[in-house]
Amino acid sequence: MTILIPSCERVTALLTEYEEGALGPLDWLGVKLHLTLCPPCQALLRAFEQVPILLRRFQAPPDDAAPPPSAEQALGAVLAALREGRVPTGPQHHPESEAWRALEPGGDPFLSLLLRLHLGHCQACREVRGEGLAIRPGGHPLDTLRPHLPPESQWRWARRGLGGGRVAVVHRDARTGASLNLACLPGGRSVPVHGHDGLECALLLRGSLQDGPAHLRPGDWMSHRPGHQHGPKADPGDECWALVALERPVRFTGWRRALGLFTS
Amino acid sequence: MPDPAKLPPGEGALIQASIGGDSAAFEALVRPHLGMLFRVIERILGNEAESQDALQDALLTLHRELPGFQGASKFSTWAYRICVNQALMARRKRVRRREDGIEDLMPRFGDDGHLMKQDTRLDWSEDAEALMKVEQDELKARVRAGLDRLSDDQRAVFVLRDLEGWNTDEIAEHLGITRELVRQRVHRARLALRALLPEFAPRATEGR
Numbered sequence: 157m158t159i160l161i162p163s164c165e166r167v168t169a170l171l172t173e174y175e176e177g178a179l180g181p182l183d184w185l186g187v188k189l190h191l192t193l194c195p196p197c198q199a200l201l202r203a204f205e206q207v208p209i210l211l212r213r214f215q216a217p218p219d220d221a222a223p224p225p226s227a228e229q230a231l232g233a234v235l236a237a238l239r240e241g242r243v244p245t246g247p248q249h250h251p252e253s254e255a256w257r258a259l260e261p262g263g264d265p266f267l268s269l270l271l272r273l274h275l276g277h278c279q280a281c282r283e284v285r286g287e288g289l290a291i292r293p294g295g296h297p298l299d300t301l302r303p304h305l306p307p308e309s310q311w312r313w314a315r316r317g318l319g320g321g322r323v324a325v326v327h328r329d330a331r332t333g334a335s336l337n338l339a340c341l342p343g344g345r346s347v348p349v350h351g352h353d354g355l356e357c358a359l360l361l362r363g364s365l366q367d368g369p370a371h372l373r374p375g376d377w378m379s380h381r382p383g384h385q386h387g388p389k390a391d392p393g394d395e396c397w398a399l400v401a402l403e404r405p406v407r408f409t410g411w412r413r414a415l416g417l418f419t420s
Numbered sequence: 421m422p423d424p425a426k427l428p429p430g431e432g433a434l435i436q437a438s439i440g441g442d443s444a445a446f447e448a449l450v451r452p453h454l455g456m457l458f459r460v461i462e463r464i465l466g467n468e469a470e471s472q473d474a475l476q477d478a479l480l481t482l483h484r485e486l487p488g489f490q491g492a493s494k495f496s497t498w499a500y501r502i503c504v505n506q507a508l509m510a511r512r513k514r515v516r517r518r519e520d521g522i523e524d525l526m527p528r529f530g531d532d533g534h535l536m537k538q539d540t541r542l543d544w545s546e547d548a549e550a551l552m553k554v555e556q557d558e559l560k561a562r563v564r565a566g567l568d569r570l571s572d573d574q575r576a577v578f579v580l581r582d583l584e585g586w587n588t589d590e591i592a593e594h595l596g597i598t599r600e601l602v603r604q605r606v607h608r609a610r611l612a613l614r615a616l617l618p619e620f621a622p623r624a625t626e627g628r
Contacts, residue, residue: 207613
């Protein structure tokens with residue numbers, strides 16, 4: 157090898173990028189030249205190409221293969237839950253029927269605000285529930301929300317350990333511990349995985365996000381029962397804004413738990 | 421709601437009936453794809469019990485999200501994506517294996533940067549039929565052991581890239597990591613698995 161041709165060690169480190177066409181022209185040329193002269197590295201490249209082909213072929217079951225017992229058991233449990241109406245709630249698009257009770261006199265004020273915002277976005281629900289209470293979206297979510305929230309000087313923003321996002325506790329019920337929170341998550345970022353000791357209801361106001369397998373857009377209602385763990389992720393691009401009503405504080409996992417983030 | 425015109429005959433009716441609460445229709449809709457859905461979850465998680473739980477959660481979510489299925493892709497493709505998401509979420513929740521145990525499987529180099537002789541014997545045949553020369557059960561056990569030695573992050577990336585056929589950009593976007601990190605993880609996993617399966621290389625190659 158001449159000094160201009162990279163060593164086996166260097167070439168080995170670059171093989172995946174070479175195979176993907178992700179190398180710059182000089183590195184590509186160096187690897188190409190090395191490969192023409194070096195049978196062991198040629199063999200390594202062939203191995204890179206062959207490993208996935210062989211593993212796919214070897215791992216693929218016959219077309220008529222029956223699902224394994226574990227898969228059958230999972231399906232059986234789901235079908236039983238559906239037949240018995242034991243379907244857990246989770247991210248969804250419209251509020252559950254019992255949630256609408258919050259609009260009745262004496263109903264939960266935090267949920268009531270979320271429902272009115274949902275009505276502003278959702279024509280289907282307005283047709284059923286009426287126009288009267290709907291809060292129509294307009295401009296930035298903060299412009300829509302300000303008339304319905306305590307003054308901004310009372311909001312308490314937290315950013316630390318929130319995956320690039322920020323959360324403000326805009327109102328807290330000292331008696332019950334319930335809180336209303338405004339959350340903002342930059343595009344492409346995830347909220348760290350966390351759990352809930354109480355019910356969480358939220359309304360997406362702007363942007364879009366993936367919450368588990370559910371994809372949610374502005375106006376979509378999200379509801380999580382106590383014990384549920386999740387880590388929503390904003391779609392790339394626009395910021396996500398959501399108004400979040402928490403029955404009990406959030407419980408982060410791992411080191412974030414020690415910091416007491418967004419929990420008190 | 422899905423556009424019936426975009427769906428295969430019968431599938432649209434099964435979806436509508438499932439949304440209406442017909443569990444038999446949901447079973448008929450899902451069962452043909454059940455093995456495929458379980459397989460992708462199991463590849464990512466590498467644990468049968470966890471995979472069963474994740475599939476159960478994925479099927480429940482799939483049922484709940486049916487009204488949002490637009491029919492823009494095949495139902496099986498849509499269901500597959502939901503299962504991948506569920507497996508990745510389950511992976512994020514568990515106590516993760518962060519360190520790989522594959523250092524001994526990495527190639528060795530001399531002081532001059534050349535591959536050492538022990539690695540030159542591995543010449544991978546272009547003929548995939550060499551696979552058949554190895555006992556299937558032994559090979560299965562060895563592949564499983566190899567995948568188990570990867571860190572959780574390496575395993576997820578390797579499975580999506582090399583077994584499920586996703587491209588680097590898709591994986592980076594889905595996992596929220598850089599393309600460079602995707603390539604780095606898949607690279608190390610490939611090196612390890614290559615070293616674990618030398619019987620695929622029936623022809624010896626001279627060192628230099």
